[in-house]
Amino acid sequence: MFNHDWFHGPAFQEQQHEAVSRCGATHFPDMDPEKYESDKKFRKFCEELDVRILVYLRDGFSYEVKQIADVSSKSHLVFECMPVDEHYKVGAFVVSLPFDEIVRVEVFAVHPSEKPEDVPLITGFRAGPDTSDGKQQEPTPQKNR
Numbered sequence: 001m002f003n004h005d006w007f008h009g010p011a012f013q014e015q016q017h018e019a020v021s022r023c024g025a026t027h028f029p030d031m032d033p034e035k036y037e038s039d040k041k042f043r044k045f046c047e048e049l050d051v052r053i054l055v056y057l058r059d060g061f062s063y064e065v066k067q068i069a070d071v072s073s074k075s076h077l078v079f080e081c082m083p084v085d086e087h088y089k090v091g092a093f094v095v096s097l098p099f100d101e102i103v104r105v106e107v108f109a110v111h112p113s114e115k116p117e118d119v120p121l122i123t124g125f126r127a128g129p130d131t132s133d134g135k136q137q138e139p140t141p142q143k144n145r
Helices: 004-008 010-027 040-048
Strands: 050-057 062-068 076-081 093-098 102-110
Touching: 004 010, 010 040, 010 050, 010 102
Parallel strands: none
Antiparallel strands: 050 062, 050 102, 062 076, 076 093
């Protein structure tokens, strides 16, 4: 279903453009769609939007794409992801995924002034393994060496 061309070609760009356009249209419901490109307020609003990209995998994990990496190998998707866990926010976390493991990609456009307080949990970063009761086990503290 997904392949290199989807993420590095027009399909991915079109999905991002579509999310931005639809978000803009939601905020300017009375505007004629023919006037979107010529209206300064509409264009300014759309330029200010943040676009979030979520990749969902067959195993139930998901990642938020910060930036697609430009690597020579085209057999898998390589990207820097947005870490959720504080331990990973100190550097860059680069993920490589086989394309056949990707089951869904979501693109979400939102204005910074309207960002939701509760962001979706990105399950590519778990605090610990799941326990038999379905709750996550807290990680064991590591001693400084």
